[in-house]
Amino acid sequence: MIDASVAAKWVLPDEPLSEAAAALQQRHLHREIQAIVPDLFWPEMTNFFWSSVKCGRMSAEKAGADLADLQQLEMTTLPSAPFCDQALQWSLRYTHPADDMIYAALAAQLGTEVITADERWVRAVGSRLPVRWLGAI
Numbered sequence: 001m002i003d004a005s006v007a008a009k010w011v012l013p014d015e016p017l018s019e020a021a022a023a024l025q026q027r028h029l030h031r032e033i034q035a036i037v038p039d040l041f042w043p044e045m046t047n048f049f050w051s052s053v054k055c056g057r058m059s060a061e062k063a064g065a066d067l068a069d070l071q072q073l074e075m076t077t078l079p080s081a082p083f084c085d086q087a088l089q090w091s092l093r094y095t096h097p098a099d100d101m102i103y104a105a106l107a108a109q110l111g112t113e114v115i116t117a118d119e120r121w122v123r124a125v126g127s128r129l130p131v132r133w134l135g136a137i
Contacts, residue, residue, distance in 0.1 A: 001036040001110065002075075003103050004044035005117035006134055011066040012057065017117050017134050024115065024137070028073065035073065038080040038106050040099060045070060078106060094125050104129045 002024065009021030028035040049063035058066070080102045087101035094101075100121055103114040107130040114131050116122060122133040 001107050001112050001114050003116045008048050020134050035075040037075050038102050039077055040080045
């Protein structure tokens with residue numbers, strides 16, 4: 001399972017950890033792994049593209065094309081609503097935003113890990129929740 005910070009590395013190849021993210025994408029494309037995301041992923045990525053255009057990191061045309069390409073990757077998308085209770089509990093316990101915790105709750109339910117480029121999140125909860133840093137793969 002991946003979070004939006006990993007997918008963002010797919011479209012901004014000059015970013016740190018973009019090679020590790022691209023390797024995960026290739027593994028998904030070759031069906032070695034299955035990329036799973038909560039439905040929350042799509043609004044997060046849409047916002048990422050919007051902010052990338054707004055700050056001049058990419059053109060509107062590239063943002064639209066990259067979003068379309070991302071949608072063609074056939075990632076399994078699961079509803080986030082069933083995981084909100086657990087996400088809230090963990091957010092309150094670990095003082096961390098609930099949107100990230102939805103990924104963790106989904107990963108826990110599926111018996112897998114969230115791969116993230118957010119090292120701060122991993123440092124905060126990685127020893128207690130199924131959250132793994134992209135740089136450690």
